[in-house]
Amino acid sequence: MNKNKIIFWTTTAIVSGMMLFSGFLYLTSPDLKAAFVHLGFPDYFRIELGLAKLIGALTLLIPVTPYILRLFAYFGFGLTFISAIVAHFASGDPLSVVIPPFIFLALLLVSYTYWGKTEEKKAVFA
Numbered sequence: 001m002n003k004n005k006i007i008f009w010t011t012t013a014i015v016s017g018m019m020l021f022s023g024f025l026y027l028t029s030p031d032l033k034a035a036f037v038h039l040g041f042p043d044y045f046r047i048e049l050g051l052a053k054l055i056g057a058l059t060l061l062i063p064v065t066p067y068i069l070r071l072f073a074y075f076g077f078g079l080t081f082i083s084a085i086v087a088h089f090a091s092g093d094p095l096s097v098v099i100p101p102f103i104f105l106a107l108l109l110v111s112y113t114y115w116g117k118t119e120e121k122k123a124v125f126a
Contacts, residue, residue, distance in 0.1 A: 008114035011107045012060050018104060019057040019077065026050030039087050052076060060111070074112050081105040 025032050027050040036046045059065050059073040084101040 004114050004117045008111060008118050011111035011114065015077065015104060015107050015111055016057040016060045019053045023050045023053030023057065026053065039091050041087075049080070053080070070115070074108065074115075077108050078105065081108065 026046050033043065033046060036043065056073040056076050059069050060077075065073075081101040081104055085098060085105075088098045088101070
């Protein structure tokens with residue numbers, strides 16, 4: 001396995017693992033239910049986001065996933081991390097809560113960049 005694939009799979013595994021873990025907790029943890037209330041989000045959004053995280057993580061981890069679905073997963077996770085940064089910052093949470101989404105956004109960008117280096121570019125709507 002070459003360097004690009006190692007970087008791609010390492011960063012993808014870290015981001016996907018975190019998303020699988022947090023997606024599971026979104027669906028089961030009373031503490032996260034309270035966190036969504038703190039941020040002002042309705043409870044159904046927690047469930048919706050938890051399921052989307054689980055599906056998106058599997059989309060990134062399964063090698064035969066169609067190009068367009070993987071693209072949607074990257075976009076969705078990017079939007080999730082940016083939204084988490086904004087929501088925590090706007091609600092006055094400490095920097096220790098605001099910074100982790102920045103780190104995972106950076107890892108996601110590395111994963112996306114190295115995905116492009118390991119695969120041929122395909123037509124998006126082909």
